[in-house]
Amino acid sequence: MKNRPVRSAKRKAVKKYTPRKDELKNLADFTSKNPRPSLCIGKGGTLLYANAASLPIISDWGKKIGDMVSREWGELIKEVLVSGIRENVEVECSGRTYSFVMVPVKKASYVNMYGSDVTERKRAMERLTAAYAQLQEAQSQLVRAEKMNVIGTLASGIAHEVKNPLATISQGLEYLSKNINSKDENVNSILNYMEDAVKKADGTIRGLLDFSRATALDIKSENLNSVIEESLSLIKMQSEKSKTTVVQDLDKNIPQIEIDKSRMQQVFVNLFLNSIQAMPDGGELKVKTYLRKLVKRSVIGVASPGVESAIEIEEKSIIAEIVDTGKGIPKGIADKIFEPFFTTRQGKGGTGLGLSIVRNILEMHEAGIEIKNKEGGGVRTTVIFKL
Amino acid sequence: MAKTKILIVDDEENFAHIVKINLEQTGSFEVAVVPEASEACKAATVLKPDLILLDIVMPDKDGFEVLKALKSNDKTMAIPVIMLTAVGDDSAKIKAAEQFSEGYIIKPVSTEVLRTKIERVLERRPS
Numbered sequence: 461m462k463n464r465p466v467r468s469a470k471r472k473a474v475k476k477y478t479p480r481k482d483e484l485k486n487l488a489d490f491t492s493k494n495p496r497p498s499l500c501i502g503k504g505g506t507l508l509y510a511n512a513a514s515l516p517i518i519s520d521w522g523k524k525i526g527d528m529v530s531r532e533w534g535e536l537i538k539e540v541l542v543s544g545i546r547e548n549v550e551v552e553c554s555g556r557t558y559s560f561v562m563v564p565v566k567k568a569s570y571v572n573m574y575g576s577d578v579t580e581r582k583r584a585m586e587r588l589t590a591a592y593a594q595l596q597e598a599q600s601q602l603v604r605a606e607k608m609n610v611i612g613t614l615a616s617g618i619a620h621e622v623k624n625p626l627a628t629i630s631q632g633l634e635y636l637s638k639n640i641n642s643k644d645e646n647v648n649s650i651l652n653y654m655e656d657a658v659k660k661a662d663g664t665i666r667g668l669l670d671f672s673r674a675t676a677l678d679i680k681s682e683n684l685n686s687v688i689e690e691s692l693s694l695i696k697m698q699s700e701k702s703k704t705t706v707v708q709d710l711d712k713n714i715p716q717i718e719i720d721k722s723r724m725q726q727v728f729v730n731l732f733l734n735s736i737q738a739m740p741d742g743g744e745l746k747v748k749t750y751l752r753k754l755v756k757r758s759v760i761g762v763a764s765p766g767v768e769s770a771i772e773i774e775e776k777s778i779i780a781e782i783v784d785t786g787k788g789i790p791k792g793i794a795d796k797i798f799e800p801f802f803t804t805r806q807g808k809g810g811t812g813l814g815l816s817i818v819r820n821i822l823e824m825h826e827a828g829i830e831i832k833n834k835e836g837g838g839v840r841t842t843v844i845f846k847l
Numbered sequence: 848m849a850k851t852k853i854l855i856v857d858d859e860e861n862f863a864h865i866v867k868i869n870l871e872q873t874g875s876f877e878v879a880v881v882p883e884a885s886e887a888c889k890a891a892t893v894l895k896p897d898l899i900l901l902d903i904v905m906p907d908k909d910g911f912e913v914l915k916a917l918k919s920n921d922k923t924m925a926i927p928v929i930m931l932t933a934v935g936d937d938s939a940k941i942k943a944a945e946q947f948s949e950g951y952i953i954k955p956v957s958t959e960v961l962r963t964k965i966e967r968v969l970e971r972r973p974s
Contacts (some may be wrong), residue, residue, distance in 0.1 A: 628859065631862060662955055
């Protein structure tokens with residue numbers, strides 16, 4: 461083969477190869493003019509070499525050739541030399557990201573570092589990850605919508621089949637209550653228990669229908685404060701009965717929002733009743749509304765190839781906060797409170813559908829909810845409407 | 848005082864009969880029950896009730912069809928009709944209102960509520 465080195469005992473003498481000066485310069489240029497950053501760091505942490513492309517990086521570190529690199533880098537160099545295994549590291553510099561492979565040269569006790577600018581790749585990866593997350597979210601919303609559709613069909617079928625016999629039982633019990641003249645006290649008690657059971661079953665069916673109702677929202681521009689005030693008037697009887705003091709701190713300056721008023725009333729009535737039920741011996745129910753402004757720096761698009769423009773977006777939200785002085789959410793159930801049919805009021809009229817209905821309605825409005833125990837007792841519920 | 852004549856059209860016969868007993872026990876009503884939707888118009892023409900309680904989901908005919916037939920017949924169009932049904936959808940309520948039903952009650956219902964709604968509807972009826 462033409463380029464194959466030939467070893468021959470017959471050759472009398474092998475002339476030692478000495479590179480010419482221009483060859484040496486070319487070799488040096490090969491590294492120094494490499495557009496990718498290359499560095500060489502000695503065992504003790506001394507920066508032995510940096511090519512032109514890596515100068516912005518070492519200048520960002522505040523170093524020059526001959527300086528000691530930072531303690532963290534020094535330790536990493538030692539580790540790589542001891543292990544003899546290549547290591548990959550990422551370096552951030554002036555808004556760009558470089559990926560370096562650290563190659564230990566044990567004999568010479570230094571580590572060569574060969575880098576490449578991976579900023580665009582990383583940004584593309586971040587965009588891809590965000591797009592994937594959005595896709596997953598959209599997919600789970602689709603699955604959820606499909607599930608709700610099935611539940612809706614099932615629920616309305618069940619509702620009809622169950623409500624008819626319930627109606628018969630209810631009317632029958634009414635007749636019996638009026639017409640049985642028994643001296644046995646148990647008869648009246650049992651009839652009352654049966655009536656309560658019918659009401660509970662009917663409540664569950666209604667709740668199930670509310671939960672699954674896939675009807676379109678009747679969206680109009682509304683004042684959230686008015687919706688809250690009307691919801692409070694709907695639970696006035698319960699709050700008075702349970703000796704709950706209602707405190708309102710509603711910001712008059714919040715803008716109108718696009719909501720379905722009656723569905724939103726349903727949300728607040730459910731939340732208020734939850735708070736009242738958590739304070740059986742009375743307490744304080746505080747309702748607050750306010751406008752929250754968040755300044756968020758966000759990348760909104762590509763201004764020119766490879767250059768992304770970032771602008772500051774002011775995100776505004778209307779917050780409704782409900783704070784009670786009740787017993788709080790018991791330990792270990794915080795992640796279950798939104799599950800359908802999960803209730804802590806088993807046997808006390810709880811159907812376990814209240815909060816799942818609340819979440820459902822808020823999701824339809826693209827609004828968020830957070831329910832957390834408050835320091836010092838009670839629960840803080842935060843409902844967030846994006847503007 | 849003459850009793851108010853009510854016609855119940857409902858395939859749930861047990862339910863209809865207990866409602867009949869409960870309403871009649873109040874002393875103000877005289878109630879007839881028709882379990883077949885297809886017989887509703889004929890019964891309404893013959894019995895001339897003051898008000899009809901009409902179910903929606905029935906095996907032989909839809910309550911809305913019965914409502915339409917009642918409201919398009921000269922002999923029965925003036926009789927107020929209250930839908931008495933287990934169907935609670937808004938769309939059903941709207942459809943009933945569009946077809947000129949005078950009221951909508953979702954089962955189960957107490958006799959007291961039923962009686963009050965019947966009386967309110969009859970009060971509104973032009974004399």
